[in-house]
Amino acid sequence: MTAHRGDSPWFRNFRPAPEAPVRLVCLPHAGGSASFYFPVACALSPRVEVLAVQYPGRQDRRQEPAATDLEVLAERIVEALGPWTDKPYALFGHSMGAIVGFEAARRLEAAGRGPARLFVSGRRAPSLDGAGDWQPRTDEEVVAEIRRLNGTGDALLEDEETLRMILPALRADYGAVRRYRYRPGPALDCPVTAFTGDRDPKAEAGEVQAWHTHTTSGFELNVLPGGHFFLVDQQEPVLRTIEEQLERAMSPAVAS
Template structure:
């Protein structure tokens, strides 16, 4: 059962990893939002780590990848969040927890804003390796040409260098990254915009893409509690700390 419901209509492009009762009591269902260009499969191990701790976990799949390869990409982050929100009757799950990595945290933030308008309760947003919403408009635009995208993906890390030399792989990867980067480049948010959910900013100590200052500014976007945690590692620190991050998320 999930949130007291025996059945829930889950679309095929949302991956569910069932949890259960934790040592801390019933845990909030958690939705995971991947990074720009990231597929749901990249978060399978993290979802399994959360599930093992009793957390019902749902990993969303954005358009232009996986089983949604031919689905058109929304133009904006807000439209992408709205698509995720309407895909499932999330209200049946009860209060939610959201976890977004990099651009995924912005999608989660917009998801929380839209959810509030529909009476869907979001208790917590985990913003992982992501700059705060109000900092995006003044930051350097994300690249969109093939050459720039390849250089940026290599710089970001998290992708096997051998795959970046595979033309078939790049034919699938680059359109997804480009679509997400276009949405990122269009994103704007005033510093005064806040959500009721607690916000927990998490990052890597050696992340050269999202430094501590950008991460800490998430504090301005919540009416609730704000926490800040760092782990050793870079932009994809989570890959080296799956169990520790899952423990952090599941225990709140």
Template sequence: MNTTASSRPSWFRTFVPRPAAESRLFCFPHAGGAASAFRGWATGLPASVEVTAIQYPGRQDRYDENPAPDMATLVKEISEAIGPLVDRPVAFFGHSMGGTVAYEVARALPRELRPALVRLFVSARRTPDKCRPLAPEWQSDDGLLRYIRGLGGTGAALLAEPELLPVALPVLRGDFQLIDTYSHVPGAPLMCPVTALVGADDIHNTPADAEGWSRYTTSGFEVCVLPGGHFYTETATEELLELLADRLVPAHRP
């Protein structure tokens, strides 16, 4: 069942509100992921940063909504809703599919809001021009599940529970529909710095792949390699949050 626009939950989840925070970090989940993946980040970052996670439709408290039909629709709806929360300097962090979503939302921000975006963190994601649909061997339900399990992470482990598949599979299918139909439209590069993050053991996204993001900004650029695989965000969380704090908080003050 679809909810009406007036009753639909918002796109944003701020698990630990910090009204006095100097900056806001928007977090964009991976395919099949949800805002709750970032629940613990607020307490791991300095008090001057408020963490706000994006909740895509079709999961958790938005389970009764249809997933976005394509990337353009998803980006349009997020960028139209985000304005009131760009009330201070902001940064975007997007993991895997979320990296593409974060990049496209950054491009879609109204001109008057763009100076507030101080950095894009793109994690475990190839550049937009290198995004490709899943190979044919991964397109069936069994193939898609094998692909997800190969990436690792807690979400992959949950797919071993048969009772969860009827809930998880439609979400995964919807998200991979976004990925498979996405086509990058070239345009002006971003004006904010870009930090490309990658797990040292991620065979799907290597440091060499991450270097390509240098073409997508006119400002500073860096590649940071952290220990772990595709979901290094779960195994090297402390190192990741330290890195984010270093770039978001002047002098890394508490």
């Protein structure tokens, strides 16, 4: 029996696909929102049902305080995800979302309902994370960093009203990432697939390769052309890889 999902503030189901054999739960980057994954939902439906996570502190949740602790954020997402784990699912996280996805996967596996696979993008391995992360001191530094990473269009950055809306979440997210410290524990049972851009200043290929130490199952690294937001231009090959790997993960269940 499917549990009642209600109108959870945590998830956006842009393209419902109840007949899809698998779900993909997508976690945004620092300052990002669920709408970043709208194109992903459109591209994968109805073969894969995409749930985009909406963190507090942005868009329709901007009146709520943004998370200041990534582990607490992961725990809250895990609690909300319960009704959606009635069929196989995978997690996908970009940048900050990769760490949140990893911490969520640890908790989900400990509860006996882990993901079929963890997809991580644009983030070095958790065991390398923490103190090296940059923390902005002023709003101007935040804007300069977004420009450097090309995380949003310049036109948005010139709009004062838009800046006022996104800066509080960005500052909170950068602080949460800066404070994150990996806690050693059992490696994941699920396979991990990692993506990064060949010109990403925040996730060099060697640092991303270290994700293999966080799983006892398979690991695959995909290096694609681009910088930190290579996903925008490389959506097609990324989603093709995700679909292929989810299809393989589902095939034993179909055969049985």
